[in-house]
Amino acid sequence: MTEADKSSSAFTGTQAAGGGNLEAGIQRRRRQRAQRERIGAFVYPAGMLVALLALWEAATYLFSIPAYLVPAPSAILRSMDTNSAVLIKESVGTTFEILLGFALSVAVGIPLALAIYLWRPFARAVYPVLVSSQAVPKVAVAPLFLVWFGFGLLPKVLIAFLIAFFPVVINTAMGLASLEREKIYLAQSMGFGPVATFFKIQLPNAMPSIFAGLKISITFAVVGAVVGEFVGGQGGLGYLLLIANGNMDTALLFAGIVALTVLGVVLFLLIGLVERLVLPPHAVERTSFGSETM
């Protein structure tokens, strides 16, 4: 016993002494590389964007493209500036619809996925219906919602929900089902009951997949809310787009599109932020590629 112990500590001792310095250096270089990577992830797309805008600006002057067709970026900026109050006000309304639709997607989607995963007959009954329901064009359903629910907030939230809940269900169900059998065996041999197994092993195992679903869902919710506003809006960015279009105010139209894009990206990044806070580094590393390729 003691002999084995001594040789063991000697063994590990030499390893640690030899490895310490080298390891620190590698760690430092790794951190530097990660930082360069982070800066690069920002600089490259930003540079690309600036170049594109410059090209666009130059083209509108060079070929004297009429402003009602394609306004120059500078004209769009000016329009954003003069209409900033309206843009912000309508953005708030749309954001409200998006977030409600998204929240509903999560509140319905995750329990639905749980039921699908836990209850086989339910899965067999619901899953095919769910999948084929995705073939129904949501834009076509929108007028129906108008008839049923009027022009208020509700139809927009429901359309956003209808589009956004599907990825939540699918990703959650997939994440739950992706558990390796050995992990369940492990839990059983440790004496975990079904509830503890679910919360300690199954749910954390599904988390990265659930977050991937949430990221898709939030971008879908943006589309849903705008579609709702197109069809029966009395406000919101979608409605603003319609009005601008009717007035041939293409600069304002573009300004609205920019606002929508910024809104979508910000909401997406917010989910990413929550993911970073909730998940340990390994999982975020795995999915950060996804967010960069967004």
Add this chain to the structure above:
Amino acid sequence: MTTAGDDDQAYLRIENLSKVYATRDGEVRALNDISFVQGRGEFISHVGPSGCGKSTLLMIAAGLLPPSSGAVQVRGRTVDRPRTDIGIVFQSPVLLEWRSALGNIMLQAEARNMNRKEAAARGRELLSTVGLAGFEDRFPHELSGGMRQRVSICRALIHHPDHLLMDEPFGALDALTRDQLVLDLQALVTERRMTVLFITHSIAEAVFLSDRVVVMTPRPGCIDRIIDIKLPRPRTLAMRETPEFAEYSRQILDLFLARGVLREH
């Protein structure tokens, strides 16, 4: 059932055990009529060609898979549900990716409501015994295959199980670390008087560690022969060079040669 005197000796009793897997293209017989008895404190190794059903046997002994026929008894009681009195090392490490090395070991402690502080201290101690001091907070994806397997060994030991079931625990390790861990395992098992069911591909490892080596035939796995290893304990690395040791290895090798598992051209 069995007499009381017999039960004192028999810790694990496997009787006429067979396992047939139903697959898409018919049935696969993985184990065929396996019977043996493991006494308390006994170290039994299983060696056999790949696919002969060693992992299957271990899973059935752990109560994680049901046998197709036959029975497993532990201390006279038939196993019909997952056993929780064991420490098990699966053939793959089976670590939770979202927990650190120490966190993975602590899962066992959490499941058994052990005192967290004491368990964490013991977890660190175990990690340093297997050469992973300083890696407590690393996540599985930052560890090598061999390191992960060592973490899973620690997880199987932290709760001082009576019965240790290990499926090729040292498979992914270099020869040096392997030797060290074999020595450490021997010391630990002797100290704690643990009963161990051990699966390995290494004949030398089996002979070195075991009281008895169960040699299995190719699939469907039957017991070819059970060889008593009567080398004195504690065993030392130098013993591997003795003629007695070589004789035991030769016996096992001859069985493999006779079964066509191994061919000398």
